[in-house]
Amino acid sequence: MRIGIVCYPTFGGSGVVATELGKALADKGHQVHFITYSQPARLDFFSENLFYHEVAISKYPLFDFAPYESALASKLVDVVRFEKLDLLHVHYAIPHASAAFMAKQILATYGIHIPVVTTLHGTDITLVGKDATYNPVVTFSINQSDGVTAVSQHLKAATYEHFNITTDIRVIQNFIDLNRFSLKPKDHFKKAIAPNHEKIVVHTSNFRKVKRATDVIYIFKKLSEKIPSKLLMVGDGPDRVNCEQLCRQLGICENVRFLGKQDAIEEILSVSDLFLMPSDSESFGLAALEAMACKVPVISSNTGGLPELNVQGVTGFLSNVGDIDDMAEHAIYILEDDARLNTFKENALKRAKEFDLSLVLPVYEAYYQEIIDKAKVADSAI
Secondary structure, rough: EEEEOOOOOOOOOOHHHHHHHHHHHOOOOEEEEEEOOOOOOOOOOOOEEEEEEEOOOOOOOOOOOOHHHHHHHHHHHHHHHOOOEEEEEEOOOHHHHHHHHHHHHHHHOOOOOOOOOEEEEHHHHOOOOOOOOOOHHHHHHHOOOOOEEEOHHHHHHHHHOOOOOOOOOEOOOOOOOOOOOOOOOOOHHHHHHHOOOOOEEEEEEEOOHHHHHHHHHHHHHHHOOOOOEEEEEEEEOOOOHHHHHHHHHHOOOOHHHEEEEEOOHHHHHOOOOOOEEEOOOOOOOHHHHHHHOOOOOEEEOOOOOOHHHHOEEEOOEEEOOOOOHHHHHHHHHHHHHHHHHHHHHHHHHHEEEEEEEEHHHHHHHHHHHHHHHHHHHHHHOO
């Protein structure tokens, strides 16, 4: 198949999933074309089946805000026509689904009928999409897609609850590449961070308010009072400065390291003993899955799709959003006994294997073919 993929090219979950999916499809022999405003962060190698098309945005002074949606639609028309794509897969509804619909209508004037699959990832539905400013467009774009997927049962239910959706939504959960995300031999790194055999706790995020990164600091403060520990804060974003200031206020700076954005996150996870994810909302919890694949149990909130991933008392624990005391107690419970910790680590890896890319990729391939076949039947009936 010749597949066009539209995504945000950042370190966010939707961009990561879209890029990793495209890379895996290319490895299977499909021709994959990424179409976005800059090269995706994880599209960092050459493959004969991978192509990147940059969306150029006009700098005309009339525009206070660059019309990215129109530029994207035009680029989609161009790439579909000249690369003879079979299908467009757009990740994150805003503005990709509406741009794809516009491109589809334009392409129809050339006698080209391109099917569009839209994947819903989370805040495009639960936060931004619910805004009255965008709701009608999001609803229309989803309903006009030839196929729609969501990364969790929770997100599917939330979409039906908040939008007047008349089309079927297929749940295809996120996945993990176990060739990349696995326990790496990084003992020297671990000794450098925890020279006295302290436990290592980790949090990775974009430090937006929804991630509740300051809760991580409070949880670690309580944990470190019981168990000698170090905390690694990976990523960057608006809440990072608040976390840094909180560390100073609590007097724990010597045990906390802010590492910023990291590409080789699997190496950091490989030296970690526990992952903290106290988020307000997670449609799936991809960062938690990456941790579990590296044998790191998870302490998380019980919101969104996290209960579909993190198994209570098996791979970690789930608590109500904001319940710092409960999360700290569970963290202490896991870390205070090495045998217990090892059991949780083994369970985490076993659970992660259920989301192996090799299991999920054929599901996407079959769904693509289903949508393409339906589109051909519809075209022949015209």
